[in-house]
Amino acid sequence: MRGSVGDAIIFGTGTALLIADWKKLIPLHMPERPQISIKTILFVMAISSAVLFFSERSGWQDKVLLLALAPVAVVMVYYRDHGPKPSSTPLMARTKWIWITLALIMAVSELFAYIFAEVYQDDLTYPTISILVNPVLDSPYGRAIFLIVWMAIGVGLLQIRRGRRK
Amino acid sequence: MTIPLIEYLVVIAAGIVIWLLGRFRPGLVAPFGALVARIMHHRNTRLALVVVWWWLGWHFFTE
Numbered sequence: 001m002r003g004s005v006g007d008a009i010i011f012g013t014g015t016a017l018l019i020a021d022w023k024k025l026i027p028l029h030m031p032e033r034p035q036i037s038i039k040t041i042l043f044v045m046a047i048s049s050a051v052l053f054f055s056e057r058s059g060w061q062d063k064v065l066l067l068a069l070a071p072v073a074v075v076m077v078y079y080r081d082h083g084p085k086p087s088s089t090p091l092m093a094r095t096k097w098i099w100i101t102l103a104l105i106m107a108v109s110e111l112f113a114y115i116f117a118e119v120y121q122d123d124l125t126y127p128t129i130s131i132l133v134n135p136v137l138d139s140p141y142g143r144a145i146f147l148i149v150w151m152a153i154g155v156g157l158l159q160i161r162r163g164r165r166k
Numbered sequence: 167m168t169i170p171l172i173e174y175l176v177v178i179a180a181g182i183v184i185w186l187l188g189r190f191r192p193g194l195v196a197p198f199g200a201l202v203a204r205i206m207h208h209r210n211t212r213l214a215l216v217v218v219w220w221w222l223g224w225h226f227f228t229e
Contacts, residue, residue: 010224014217018210052227062227066220073220077212085207092204095196098184106177113170125168130225132171137226150223156202157212157219 017074033079044072045151052147057137076158 020026048065055061088096116126123131136142188197196204205211 006229007221007225010221011217014214017217018213021210021213052223058228066224066228069223070220073216074213077216078209081207081209086204088204091193091196092201095188095201096205098195099181099198099201102177102181102184106174109170109173109177126170127168128170129174130229132174133226146226150219150226154219154223157206157215 021078031075031079034076036076045155049147049151053140053143057143073154073158 048069051061051065110128113126113128117123117128117131120126133146137146184195185198187195188200192200206215
């Protein structure tokens with residue numbers, strides 16, 4: 001089972017965190033949104049990019065860095081919500097379901113590819129996304145592109161720029 | 167071309183089409199950025215998406 005134990009731990013921890021937050025089991029004072037200086041953000045991004053790009057792929061440096069980034073990322077999004085939630089419009093609901101459907105189709109496709117690859121021991125006929133992407137990431141160009149995209153998604157999700165504009 | 171690869175490419179192509187529709191026909195499909203901003207109002211969604219984002223990095227850089 002390719003990396004499935006680690007993935008189960010990661011998503012199990014994430015699910016436990018969500019349930020604990022939902023049931024108010026986390027006895028922490030809900031913080032305000034953290035404000036981090038642009039110099040600190042750029043410094044962290046530069047160090048992270050350098051380690052992830054120049055170190056050996058799957059090396060201990062990558063693991064240490066990503067394990068260090070995990071609590072930082074959680075802290076960046078775990079803050080008190082302010083104001084009323086925007087009500088869902090039909091347009092937004094429709095858009096949300098379209099994207100959810102696409103994500104589910106992709107997930108089910110990969111799940112079946114994984115199952116068939118395990119049953120028939122044939123990664124070439126039934127490749128998962130990891131099987132397709134791994135050779136790309138082994139090249140410096142592929143890794144650089146993935147790194148930029150991953151970092152950009154992170155900056156967007158953590159809403160670093162929006163947080164600073166307020 | 168294998169069946170899973172065709173499925174992935176179809177989903178990616180559909181995603182690009184929907185993303186473009188969001189940009190150029192915002193009355194038909196909401197822009198992707200607006201959707202993300204909308205769902206990020208909820209703390210649980212923020213946590214879930216960040217876990218997925220972090221896992222992507224972990225999965226592809228360390229495994």
